[in-house]
Amino acid sequence: MVEVPPGGSGRKALVTISKLRERAERPPACRRCSGRSWWNGWRVVFPTVAAAVAGLVERWELPVPRAKCSSCKHGFTCYPPGIYPRRQYQLDVVAAVAAAVALGAQPLARAAGAAHASATSARRWTAWVASLSRPRELLAVAARLDPDAPAGAGLSIHPAGEARRSCAARVLAALEHVGAALVRRGLALAARTGLGRVLGWQHEAHGDVYGLVAGVRHLSPAMALGGKEAAG
Numbered sequence: 001m002v003e004v005p006p007g008g009s010g011r012k013a014l015v016t017i018s019k020l021r022e023r024a025e026r027p028p029a030c031r032r033c034s035g036r037s038w039w040n041g042w043r044v045v046f047p048t049v050a051a052a053v054a055g056l057v058e059r060w061e062l063p064v065p066r067a068k069c070s071s072c073k074h075g076f077t078c079y080p081p082g083i084y085p086r087r088q089y090q091l092d093v094v095a096a097v098a099a100a101v102a103l104g105a106q107p108l109a110r111a112a113g114a115a116h117a118s119a120t121s122a123r124r125w126t127a128w129v130a131s132l133s134r135p136r137e138l139l140a141v142a143a144r145l146d147p148d149a150p151a152g153a154g155l156s157i158h159p160a161g162e163a164r165r166s167c168a169a170r171v172l173a174a175l176e177h178v179g180a181a182l183v184r185r186g187l188a189l190a191a192r193t194g195l196g197r198v199l200g201w202q203h204e205a206h207g208d209v210y211g212l213v214a215g216v217r218h219l220s221p222a223m224a225l226g227g228k229e230a231a232g
């Protein structure tokens, strides 16, 4: 579930944790042509991720392996599970900040402070979540994934108030339903929030595994799919 961070008071300094180089023996096949690929070095990214302790974040110095296709020469990066491409602030962090704004009615600066982000980021993330999808369509996806789920539960508890915040609250609640349905379907998803689970699932599966075609189209392509690299 989305956990609302405690806010900016008494926050700890952001630590950077160096991660070891880890990769499979062989890279996956090329997503463009299905050709064989080979490992082609590493690059280092610095994602801000949700820490094990709820409401805290930490920064990783994370080496991610690069691969290259032997046939079409397409180069690509292989992100570990739970790490979303091309995002410094990972999706569980974004979800927590947006939840603090939309569900917790926290001021932008306070919500952002818990994640060591700016008020501008908190505003942008909340707006992005609000426009990501239509709650009813997400609930329809959840119902298809898990027909026994209590569809619509939680949608009526969002706070009234500023339109964008209440819209973001409904989208977050609906994403939680889809994420929970995915987990009940047995998918191993590293993310803890509905936002992280749903977008992470789309990225890792990179396709329409359970018939989420409409949902994919309604999600923001640039942010939902991580740009060209994630799709290619």
Ligand SMILES: [Zn+2]
Pocket: 030, 031, 032, 033, 034, 035, 069, 070, 071, 072, 073, 074
């Ligand atoms: Zn290729």
